Amino acid sequence: MEDKVFPVQLVVWSLRSVSRVILANNPVSGALALAALYWASPWQGVLGTVGVLASTFTALIIGQDSAAVTAGLHGFNGMLVALLIGAFSAAGDWFWWLLLPVCVGAAACPFLFSAMGSVLDRWDLPVSVYPFNTVITLYLLCTSTPPGALQQHPYYPHHLATPPGAVEVNATQLDAVQVLRGIALGVGQIYACGALGPSLLILASVVLYSPLLAVHAVLGSAIGTLAGVSMCVRASSLYEGLSGFNGALGCMAVGGLFYTFSWKTHLLAITTAFFSAYVDIALSNLMGTLGLPACSWAATLVFTVMLLLNGQTLAAYRIPIGQVMAPEHNLRASRSQWEAGNTSDRESTDV
Known part of the structure; x- marks a missing residue:
């Protein structure tokens, strides 16, 4: 890809980032996965795309290793942050203000990825999705309201997660x-x-x-x-x-x-x-x-x-x-x- 124009390179880098979510390293696999997201929800597809691009561009701006960027290692955490922000949002689809926390959260991932990598590399361990888990947890904590509150967050309301051990009424049989x-x-x-x-x-x-x-x-x-x-x-x-x-x-x-x-x-x-x-x-x-x-x-x-x-x-x-x-x-x-x-x-x- 070295002799290709930058937009073509960016597409390939981004698709590799999408495939990294499923532990793959193949732009065609990334294209299929991205198509699946747009099929399931065009809004989620847009958020995922914005998350990948925001994270990748941030890695380029702060001068991260070019080999890691081209391999898609700085995009998949940002994509996951964007997808989870959209999945838990209670504002519905096409709530454009959601792009602000998506871009900020995705942009934070390369910083965490680089910092954690300097530590985990000593033990030959992957950074994995630690940046994603950290950023999305902090975002949900920032926008959460106390249990039982009458009103959600005024700008970024989100659904509350239910413990899987919560007992359901009359849930005695499984299909x-x-x-x-x-x-x-x-x-x-x-x-x-x-x-x-x-x-x-x-x-x-x-x-x-x-x-x-x-x-x-x-x-x-x-x-x-x-x-x-x-x-x-x-x-x-x-x-x-x-x-x-x-x-x-x-x-x-x-x-x-x-x-x-x-x-x-x-x-x-x-x-x-x-x-x-x-x-x-x-x-x-x-x-x-x-x-x-x-x-x-x-x-x-x-x-x-x-x-x-x-x-x-x-x-x-x-x-x-x-x-x-x-x-x-x-x-x-x-x-x-x-x-x-x-x-x-x-x-x-x-x-």
């Missing part, structure tokens, strides 16, 4: 078809998308990048849903995919992305999915008392812990951050290549 539908929606909820068709298109974008990653996405969402059933979370969390997306993220990150795929790391990915789902339930119940969502704090924290595991058994499968690619490509590379830093045909990624 098996709706639960299965919720597993597919768990992949879409990574983008705060709760529509079935767009969620399947998002899953297709993962398949395009890596079929193995897609398998772990569905498996992790199913595990998260199972964990929700075991904890008797409210049915709407199961049906809308809210119980599954943290499990999907955790399973994808460990199941072949940061560890070479094998039966040992596959079991570790399943374990990560279970832990992510249960931690999400706990955090959601805790933060829900303040009307706040737990976002993807659970998956981010859990797979960070999993990457810190030591021991010869797992160390042999651990892939250095700068050498991570799609699971299928990771399988072709040997440990000696990683240690030698052979990056001639490889491209670093992040989560």
Whole structure:
């Protein structure tokens, strides 16, 4: 892309940023995911696009590493901030004043990404979506009102999150078809998308990048849903995919992305999915008392812990951050290549 004009380069960088949300690194996958967002909600699509551009331009202005910018590493956190601001807004679609916090929140992500990266790089850990989780939590705290208040925030009203453990009236049976539908929606909820068709298109974008990653996405969402059933979370969390997306993220990150795929790391990915789902339930119940969502704090924290595991058994499968690619490509590379830093045909990624 070096010889292309800047607008073309910007489009490719932005689409890579969109695909980073689902742990991919492919502009075509990003285009499919973005199309799914516009399909589900044109307003959400606009917010996501503004978030990516605001975050990417900020990274360019403050002089972040050009390789990281071109790889889309400075755009996906901003996009997630924009999508969650829109998803929790109570002002309805096409509330143009919402673009102000979207731009400010997205622009804050490169600063946090750079600052956190200087610390986490010492332990060979990805910055992941820590900037997104931090910014969206602070935004919702800034615009929240006390529980039971008669009036919402006058400028940026937003819906309050409900703890998943909240008991529903007469919710004694589950609809098996709706639960299965919720597993597919768990992949879409990574983008705060709760529509079935767009969620399947998002899953297709993962398949395009890596079929193995897609398998772990569905498996992790199913595990998260199972964990929700075991904890008797409210049915709407199961049906809308809210119980599954943290499990999907955790399973994808460990199941072949940061560890070479094998039966040992596959079991570790399943374990990560279970832990992510249960931690999400706990955090959601805790933060829900303040009307706040737990976002993807659970998956981010859990797979960070999993990457810190030591021991010869797992160390042999651990892939250095700068050498991570799609699971299928990771399988072709040997440990000696990683240690030698052979990056001639490889491209670093992040989560």
